[in-house]
Amino acid sequence: MDTILSVEGLGKTYASGHTALESVSLDIKRGEILALLGPNGAGKTTLISVICGLVTPTAGRVTVDGADIVQDYRRARSLIGLVPQEVVLEPFEKVANDVAFSRGLYGKRTDPAFMEKLLRTLSLWDKRDAPILTLSGGMKRRVLIAKALAHEPRILFLDEPTAGVDVELRKEMWETVAELKRQGVTIILTTHYIEEAEAIADRIGIISGGELLLVEEKAALMARMGRRQLTLTLAEPVARLPASLAPYDLALEDEGRSLVWSEGGDVMAGDVLAAVAKAGLSVRDVATHQRSLEEIFVALVAEDGQARKNREAA
Amino acid sequence: MNTYAIWAIYRHEMARAFRTTLQSLIAPVITTSLYFVVFGGAIGSRIAEVEGVSYASFIVPGLIMLTVLTQSVTNAAFGIFFPKFIGSIYEYLTAPISFYELVIGFVGAAATKSFLIGLIILATATLFVDVSVAHPAAMVLLLLVTCIVFALFGFIIGIWSKNFEQLQLVPLLIITPLVFLGGSFYSVSMLPDTWQTVTLFNPVVYLVSAFRWSFFGAADVNLAFSLAMIGLFAAVCLAIIGWMFRTGYRLRA
Structure with missing residues (x-):
């Protein structure tokens, strides 16, 4: 360099x-x-x-x-x-x-x-x-x-x-x-x-x-940090994630009304969609979002602030 | 040595003076003319000769000193204070220039301005009274040295000042009284003994006395002693500036 x-x-x-x-x-x-x-x-x-x-x-x-x-x-x-x-x-x-x-x-x-x-x-x-x-x-x-x-x-x-x-x-x-x-x-x-x-x-x-x-x-x-996210809005809210979806990195949000998947590994968005359909959940809407530099920045600074506080407390 | 930088600062400072010609050059002339009318004409006509010179002529060197000292200090102080005040000082501090080059630029310009004012006042004086200069070369040299030394002093004040009040404080509360009590309008020998002794602690006495010698060939104080005192004052100013340079006093955090 x-x-x-x-x-x-x-x-x-x-x-x-x-x-x-x-x-x-x-x-x-x-x-x-x-x-x-x-x-x-x-x-x-x-x-x-x-x-x-x-x-x-x-x-x-x-x-x-x-x-x-x-x-x-x-x-x-x-x-x-x-x-x-x-x-x-x-x-x-x-x-x-x-x-x-x-x-x-x-x-x-x-x-x-x-x-x-x-x-x-x-x-x-x-x-x-x-x-x-x-x-x-x-x-x-x-x-x-x-x-x-x-x-x-x-x-x-x-x-x-x-x-x-x-x-x-x-x-x-x-x-x-x-x-x-x-x-x-x-x-x-x-x-x-x-x-x-x-x-x-x-x-x-x-x-x-x-x-x-x-x-x-x-x-x-x-x-590295600007991960994609896939948000699936469900037609009917569910109380908990079906067992068949456990291998996927899915989070149930909005009181069971939406599923959020964060990109990672070899799994593709299509695989997730297929698995969700196979689990019998009907999807009303699909949205994708990429973490922006702003979100990366805010997350890093917040993390650093927390680490500082912990150090001071120790 | 970054001579281009010194020249740039010098020209920049001189340009400021020429933008405000009225305030910088004409005002001192008017003020001095008033002194001649009041002290020389009205009051002076009732005073007998001082040390063999008419009173109106006697006060010429003192009057020049009065204005030159004040102008040297205020010009140099304002010159460095203004960029500090508006923030453009960053440019001087990030440029590849040493503190001494900075001082030469600022002090050189301030001294040039007050030197010009001194000459203008001398020219104005000749319109009112007979002025003869016994030692012209010494007169010019003394005037120049005074301008430089007091511009150095003003530079220190400009760096030290944090606001406009402090900037005005020293010229108003120290320089003006010292010049008035420094024999500008009288001979030190005219004072009672005790006050003569007190006066010897006033550095301006030596300047006025030496300067008056260059006009009339007679001085209140021994000339060599006067020159030594002026040299001492210059050395003190340079030492303070050197210290400011090393510590970055009020310039660099």
Whole structure:
């Protein structure tokens, strides 16, 4: 695996005693889109903040393309661009000047051709001479992205890029991200919109309580945990499952009105249907459902929360 | 050294000043003109010469210092406080720049602004009174050093301040009284003995005294001692900034 960013045993305990990150290890592949999912306060922003240099870690290390973020911070940071969660921009500055300023901070000479290309990609070219305070919310977010890309970074961090953004703009944002990926930029985004992760990420990382619960290919995760379920609504409710159906992984629900089968093993849905018919039960309706990423996420986080409680109790 | 970054910060800060020319450059000129009318014209006409110079001329160096000190501190403090306040400070902290480059950019811009204001006030003064500068090179150098040292001090205040009140507190409650009691409008020798001793604890006395020497060739305090005190103040500021850099004080969690 061609790793561009490596996080090893990263921990952060704030002066207040609050532990925001507990020994997080993570490798990010060159050119991938990784979505970090987690509930509020899970440590997503802290993780990004440590990697980008906003927060000093209390344990572990991070290397960006081999450069340590503390010892070799100049090289490490020059490879990274950050789009913060909040729209924080100098209100009176003009768009082009502000983007040029960002490029300057990274020690790069102004490049009018690149600037024009960047602003055109983000549909900001027509607004280049407009003071930032005159822009719409969506445009301001694009200015933040332009500023983060002004020094041509290889890794882009997007912290909750679509929080509080309308549907249309969100889709537009996803297209921008997809375009950046085509250009070879590695993208790490945090979100608590599962739909977002499902739509654009290659890999999913789930953080809860400052720990990384899992990092997995989206497709593999969905295949492993996104089990299909078959729900059969019965014409007549039954008190208990007929003995002939015992070999199948069936659950009687809704006061005996429906049978729920979870996919697994070599058994196929047709086998279940045939067995149910053979047992003399008449089926009124059939519905299938696949566990979504959202349900997987909620289940994992709930499991983790429970495990934490048990540990504290012990 | 990331010179592009220093230049970017410097230009960014200067652009802010030029967006608010009225407030940044014209207001000090008007204020100073009022001082000349009131102290130089109305009151000064009833005061005899001080140390062989007419009172109106005598207050010129003090007036320049009064404005330059206040402007250096407030400009530098506001410069670093504003991005902290609106949140755009993240950009400085994630960029491949060292704390010293950050300081050079911000302090350089603040010092440039107050240096320009100092020169503008000097030019304004010549419209009201006869101003002759005995040691022009020393005058320019002293003005420049003052601008830089007090901009360093202002930078510290900007980082320390958590809100606008704290930002205003130091200039209003410390700088202004120190400058007024630092011999801007009088010669220290005009004070009673006890107050002369108290005055020696005021760092601004040394600045005003040295600066006045560059104009009239005479000083309240020994020139070498004044320069040593200015150097000491600069060293203290640099030490505090160095400590802030190591600890990430109020910048990095």
